[in-house]
Amino acid sequence: MHKLIAALALATAIVAPGAADSRQLHRWGDFDWQIIRWAHGDCKIWFDSDGPPLGGGWVVLADNIPTYQAAWGALLHFKRLGACV
Secondary structure (H helix, E strand, O other): OHHHHHHHHHOOOEOOOOOOOHHHOOOOOOOOEEEEEEOOOOEEEEEOOOOOOOOOOEEEEEEEEOOHHHHHHHHHHHHHHOOOO
């Protein structure tokens, strides 16, 4: 089941870490889930109901994730890959 969730989450639009400005590469406020990596390497699940996180120092690793369960699977996947600490 976890592999299925991770596969669904990763089938979404994934923004490569270090992209020029990932905040401009997708639409905010569309009520889906993202995986956000903060500058210190910690990753969080972000529900996009109102827009991006405040401030800077973060990048979107995955966008357009339809459910929290799929976002959780994506977060675990990025942790296994070492993209998140």
